[in-house]
Amino acid sequence: MKYLNRKPFYLVILLVVSVCFSCKNESVQSYIVASQEKEGFVNVDIPASIIKINKNILNQDDREAYESIRKINIVGLPYKNSDKQTYESEKTKIKGILKKSSYKKLVGFKNEGVSISVYYLGESDAVKEIIALGYGEEFGVGLARVLGENMNPSKIVSMIKNADLDEDQSSFHQLKKMFSKH
Numbered sequence: 001m002k003y004l005n006r007k008p009f010y011l012v013i014l015l016v017v018s019v020c021f022s023c024k025n026e027s028v029q030s031y032i033v034a035s036q037e038k039e040g041f042v043n044v045d046i047p048a049s050i051i052k053i054n055k056n057i058l059n060q061d062d063r064e065a066y067e068s069i070r071k072i073n074i075v076g077l078p079y080k081n082s083d084k085q086t087y088e089s090e091k092t093k094i095k096g097i098l099k100k101s102s103y104k105k106l107v108g109f110k111n112e113g114v115s116i117s118v119y120y121l122g123e124s125d126a127v128k129e130i131i132a133l134g135y136g137e138e139f140g141v142g143l144a145r146v147l148g149e150n151m152n153p154s155k156i157v158s159m160i161k162n163a164d165l166d167e168d169q170s171s172f173h174q175l176k177k178m179f180s181k182h
Contacts, residue, residue, distance in 0.1 A: 040081035065155035076142030
């Protein structure tokens with residue numbers, strides 16, 4: 001027995017240890033997936049094709065920004081669905097994930113009791129993922145993840161300012177209602 005090749009045994013041990021450590025290493029993606037099963041959470045996956053923008057008024061940069069977006073994931077715990085302890089716990093968990101990850105902070109600001117921080121993954125002119133974290137005691141806590149290829153955050157902000165979002169898009173209005181106090 002002691003003459004058997006121990007190499008497969010060590011490989012199995014290495015694999016088990018790797019799996020255990022990878023499970024504990026929480027990511028934004030794993031947080032979004034786990035939140036889908038939590039009571040009181042709101043989850044919305046929006047393919048870019050659903051977002052209706054009047055392309056006729058977009059310049060070339062705005063059009064490129066729009067076409068660089070593939071998908072948007074939104075997860076949140078609205079104010080009306082949480083208690084103070086759960087709100088604080090989820091806010092701390094998300095902030096911890098973002099702090100430990102390779103996301104770079106783009107901007108942070110406060111407005112009417114809501115703190116918002118925007119992070120990105122990739123190079124500043126070729127972003128793969130944009131994360132927006134928003135929280136406030138009257139609002140709740142929410143996380144938006146924008147996936148795409150070669151996104152340029154400044155061009156996306158410009159596009160949003162210049163775009164004429166279709167007012168009939170009830171998904172945006174419903175999302176706003178979910179996070180409102182009343």
